[in-house]
């Protein structure tokens with residue numbers, strides 16, 4: 001048995017292997033409730049006079065939405081824009097089939113308090129995470 005890195009011309013045989021092997025495993029894991037494995041992503045932006053003031057990027061995998069990034073322009077913070085973007089993203093993610101949304105943020109960052117205010121719960125502490133900082137994993141049911 002040899003282990004090699006997948007080459008671009010081997011994509012088709014890999015897909016055939018997965019198509020053949022996954023159904024039995026999915027059945028063992030999920031029974032009749034097979035999640036939607038389609039990946040979706042979207043970005044919402046806020047603008048004032050054609051200038052971008054904030055953005056949120058969401059990735060949905062296996063029916064779970066992930067807040068990949070959220071950024072409000074410094075001069076627009078503290079005015080409810082972050083809350084508006086997150087709430088609109090939650091609604092769209094739910095429409096797109098997600099039943100839950102999650103994110104990671106620094107455990108001492110002010111974003112943690114912001115997400116707690118919006119109903120997110122800390123589910124795990126992630127030591128030595130991005131930038132070797134302690135982070136938290138937070139989620140919310142949609």
Ligand SMILES: CC(C)(COP(=O)(O)OP(=O)(O)OC[C@H]1O[C@@H](n2cnc3c(N)ncnc32)[C@H](O)[C@@H]1OP(=O)(O)O)[C@@H](O)C(=O)NCCC(=O)NCCS
Nearest residue numbers: 070071072077078079080081082083105110111113114117
């Ligand atoms: C974190 C961030 C997205 C918040 O956006 P914002 O527009 O400043 O926040 P909002 O004004 O919408 O705040 C919404 C609510 O959360 C509250 N809130 C905000 N920060 C808070 C904190 N640190 N602790 C407690 N509550 C907080 C606000 O008081 C407000 O409450 P209200 O609805 O009762 O008025 C924004 O500051 C930002 O872009 N920061 C830099 C990038 C970042 O940290 N992104 C997230 C990394 S994962």
